[in-house]
Amino acid sequence: MGSVQTDTLELPQPWIETPCVHSSALSKIAGCNIYLKLDILQPSGSFKSRGIGNLMVRAVAKARAEYGPDANVRFFCSSGGNAGLACATAARQLGYPSSIVVPTATSDYMVAKVRALCDDVYQQGDNWAAADKYLRETVMPSPSDMQTGSSGSIYPVYVPPFDHPDIWDGASSIVEEVATQLNGAHPDAFVCSVGGGGLMCGLMDGIDRVYGVPKSADSPPITKILAVETKGADSLMASASAGQLVTLPGISSIATSLGCVRVAEQTYSWLKQRPTAIHPVVVSDAESVNAIVRFLDDTRLLAEPACGAALAPVYTPVALSSTAPLKTTTLLRQKLGADMSDVAWAEQNIVVVVCGGSNISLEILAEFRERFGV
Template identity: 70%
Template sequence: MGSAPPNSLQFTKPWIETPCLYSAALSKTAGCNIFLKLENHQPSGSFKSRGIGNLMVRAAAKASELSGGQASVHFYCSSGGNAGLACATAARGLGSPATIVVPTSTSPYMIAKLREICDDVRVHGANWAAADQYLREEVMTKTVSGVVPEVVTPVYVPPFDHPDIWDGAASLVEEVSRQLPAGVHPDAFVCSVGGGGLLCGLMQGMEQVYGKEAAHATKMLAVETAGAESLMASVEAGKLVTLPGISSIATSLGCIRVAEQAYQWYRQRPKAVVPVVVSDAAAVDAIVHFLDDTRMLVEPACGAALAPLYTKASPESDVSLLRQSLGAGMSDVAWAEHNVVMVVCGGSNISLDILAGFRERFGV
């Protein structure tokens, strides 16, 4: 329970290099080459370890440098769950305390997981935006005003909207470039979108690793669930918009407003960034099929990214949403040579009991 003993700043990489595996079973289902980037193997259970951890390590190093090695750090994170777990996990590695605020929509199961590794977990607000406002304006304000000694540096850890987070997420692309078979170039990535931190990291990583020309040519299938589609709503409106609320069960995707940088990537690369919205039922159905195919259990936020593989483009169509979105107009031969990297972002808000409830609710 709580923070681990101090570990100095030698803790510099709070994420691991995860496998990127070719899946024969999913390739047969898709009709193209499917590679799975297994971010569910990260220390916190999701890709959030990359970006959140990167921000925290950099912040701790900066605080130490500015104080001549005298300052300690207290991290403050608002989250739907997975960012909080990444924050708490990295905080333990750094030997620093953390305060996590989650909204009331966060499941008791996830809250219990957070409290296993963090002493200060608070529940406030109907959605992430409300939890974040409470953290910044109430919790951190009172702390900075004198509750905590001056030698403690308070560090705000946003769940997705920060350049350090995008830098950490970009490391995923560098790994993929080394892990794919020689001569294989990713034609597309598929990722879930909540606040858009992963999308920003992937787009940034593509430019850094493959160059701007390749980044233009490589598609990013950005998948949201209905009821949490802040990116699609902005695309349709032609401007950044705020949703009135979140109704999706994929609470880890529950951001009423996508990061401005995520929307700007769409504006700059409208042919590369392909927004797609799937139903909660499709996300749950994908969880079930993915579990059968790979023996890996992921949460609905991750099921969203997997859903285009298993979901038909329309009730009348035999074509998958994946092929319609990434390979429309391609011949079967051309599509068969397409290389698609699906980011299995993971997530800890799932158990067999929770999945059983979802299956009963949606009839899948």
């Protein structure tokens, strides 16, 4: 898995380079070149290992630089599930304890996975925001307890699930890997799921760093992003429609890992800065479940519905136009290639970030299939 070099020490790297593979099955459905960035293979089961791991490694390096190798680091994370699992996974590898707070909506199945890695897990609040408040106000030590970070006192590290530059920087490594793995082929677009937007922010940072910054906000984008949410967890689309950051009243989607009632300010800022590059889209829970069922058949990989959101545009048929309702295309082409000829669309290279997620099993999938008739 490798290690991260700092100025004074090496630390284990809690994430891995994942394959980016061409999928003949999905390419045939989409009518263009579909590449799958398989972050479902990360140590924690999701892309969260990149950003969360990057933040935690940097925090440990900082603590040791300030207080020496015996700094009493402890990680504190609030999460809908996958970020907490990434935190607990990385904390074990780095050799430090962690405390995780998840909402009451988090499934028993997911909570059990986190508890298997972390002895200090709490379920509080109806959503992530409420869980985060409980973490900050009740679980984390008060300022008076944060003395020197040395033996006998705690050096607390707050680990947010998506809203931190170190998290975005870790997620941006996806673009760097893809640039190498595509052997010179340029990705015309990335497709990603959006909860709070940490992955999207990382992709935007990586695209700017690897492929260059557009001359202006209205310049043709070098690489687009299709930012996908599920209905009932669509805080980015709500903000885009309102022209300002919007806080949803609650989360009603089964994709609880996308259950953020308000995206990060940086997520919305990217949308405002690059209106031609970022294309928000919302899919239904049923479309997400259909996508993970078909993806399982096509690849033998099982992803949770939050990841199914990113896969759904490939599998979801839509009417070609209002004048030809019986002729269909895919949601992916409608959003990214509606004005292209078939020949031009066939040459597009689209990278779908298979972000993974651990809140799924065959039993849970069977329940979703029955519920949505998939």
